[in-house]
Amino acid sequence: AQSVAQPEDQVNVAEGNPLTVKCTYSVSGNPYLFWYVQYPNRGLQFLLKYITGDNLVKGSYGFEAEFNKSQTSFHLKKPSALVSDSALYFCAVSRYNTDKLIFGTGTRLQVFP
């Protein structure tokens, strides 16, 4: 069975500081990992994904994520946070040849000016 955990309900960071949103996963076999962002009253938007290859994945809006197989983690990072990054972030996991994507419970990122 697949599962994903986002241990922090909310992350607070000052504008200009680096940010990290944590995600750990459990899946049999090789995982496919995704990050999506949801702005208020909007649908989810794709940020980035890891399928295979380089463990450091770069995505939209300056975000990146690092796949760590030994720690089963896929943390989302950004070197310098913007107030406009404030949103709800979802990590999701699946595996090869599946039609089901399992989402985490979400982490609310609040960036303060």
Added chain:
Amino acid sequence: NAGVTQTPKFQVLKTGQSMTLQCAQDMNHEYMSWYRQDPGMGLRLIHYSVGAGITDQGEVPNGYNVSRSTTEDFPLRLLSAAPSQTSVYFCASSYSRQGTDTQYFGPGTRLTVL
């Protein structure tokens, strides 16, 4: 491209009423899904489709029906609404398998069942 569209944006139902949530996409995607979003629970898959005429159940299918008569449309039917179905519903589509491909989400339908 309009992308993924959903109607209505808001809906209030009484217990026992039925309704259909509409979803359409103009990207010629084969794969479409319905999710519900509840506080503290993330998104949960209700039903999905891998092409016209083919549907399957997700994590939480009870109380919902779907059909896929065209590539573009994937309506979600609530047969007899219950307060537990109060939620925000998202439709999504992808070019290939939703477990491995980028999904495009609609703006959502906020449903309240009294």
